[in-house]
Amino acid sequence: MNNSENTRSGTGELPAGRPLQTDFETGLDYPRLGSVTFRRGTLTDNQEALFNEHWPRLGKVLAEGSDERIDIDGWFGRAGHPTIVEIGSGTGTSTAAMAPLEADTNVVAVELYKPGLAKLLGAVVRGGIDNIRMVRGDGVEVLARMFGEESLDGVRIFFPDPWPKARHHKRRIIQSGTLNLIATRLKPGGVLHVATDHADYAEWIDELVNVEPMLEYKGWPWDEAPMLTDRQVITKFEGKGLDKDHVIREYLWEKK
Numbered sequence: 001m002n003n004s005e006n007t008r009s010g011t012g013e014l015p016a017g018r019p020l021q022t023d024f025e026t027g028l029d030y031p032r033l034g035s036v037t038f039r040r041g042t043l044t045d046n047q048e049a050l051f052n053e054h055w056p057r058l059g060k061v062l063a064e065g066s067d068e069r070i071d072i073d074g075w076f077g078r079a080g081h082p083t084i085v086e087i088g089s090g091t092g093t094s095t096a097a098m099a100p101l102e103a104d105t106n107v108v109a110v111e112l113y114k115p116g117l118a119k120l121l122g123a124v125v126r127g128g129i130d131n132i133r134m135v136r137g138d139g140v141e142v143l144a145r146m147f148g149e150e151s152l153d154g155v156r157i158f159f160p161d162p163w164p165k166a167r168h169h170k171r172r173i174i175q176s177g178t179l180n181l182i183a184t185r186l187k188p189g190g191v192l193h194v195a196t197d198h199a200d201y202a203e204w205i206d207e208l209v210n211v212e213p214m215l216e217y218k219g220w221p222w223d224e225a226p227m228l229t230d231r232q233v234i235t236k237f238e239g240k241g242l243d244k245d246h247v248i249r250e251y252l253w254e255k256k
């Protein structure tokens with residue numbers, strides 16, 4: 001990594017230019033972000049100061065051209081604990097609420113949106129939560145490049161962007177390829193947990209629940225699930241859905 005990458009990563013900035021997009025060569029479907037521009041957003045002065053102080057220790061940026069695996073034990077400063085990756089943590093409301101109840105577990109929140117990460121970072125620092133780390137980047141690329149095969153105990157995707165227009169469905173994160181990628185990253189017995197409040201996205205997921213042979217669909221609830229499956233709070237996007245009388249659908253799979 002050169003110096004400018006180091007500096008960008010230290011301030012949580014994504015590398016300039018086109019976002020990374022792995023060619024998976026599996027013949028499966030993967031989300032195509034197309035020309036989506038990543039919302040920059042701005043941080044308040046307080047958030048900026050807190051970010052600059054704590055991000056270098058608690059956060060990483062998916063760097064261009066890099067496929068360096070994260071040293072999970074080194075980053076969390078403890079060995080042999082289960083690790084869960086949450087993709088699209090948003091403002092991290094449920095991430096911060098769940099983490100203290102799973103103190104034994106390492107939680108890595110992956111998000112593209114810097115103000116969301118800044119909010120979670122604030123909750124982590126103020127709450128003295130020591131089992132959350134953050135990665136800024138596209139969750140698909142982060143999983144593919146920064147985590148080894150069979151390295152994770154869980155993957156969470158709560159209220160992923162529904163991309164309601166038919167021509168945008170290809171941008172949805174739940175697709176055959178993503179499910180395959182997640183399955184390769186999970187250890188045997190690991191769990192994938194997805195929630196959506198979007199009826200049409202739920203129908204889309206219903207069609208995919210058995211598409212990945214390495215993932216056994218468990219439905220909801222699954223009382224013996226080996227990880228916490230209760231979000232504890234109504235997340236920001238869940239709340240927006242409930243205001244519109246949306247039904248929350250939850251999905252659990254076990255890696256065989």
Ligand SMILES: C[S@@+](CC[C@H](N)C(=O)[O-])C[C@H]1O[C@@H](n2cnc3c(N)ncnc32)[C@H](O)[C@@H]1O
Nearest residue numbers: 088089090111112138139158159161235236237
């Ligand atoms: C609808 S919001 C839900 C946020 C949060 N989970 C909640 O329930 O409040 C979806 C989030 O996923 C993030 N996101 C979308 N695609 C992503 C990707 N490929 N990798 C990481 N984050 C992504 C968006 O920036 C957004 O914050």
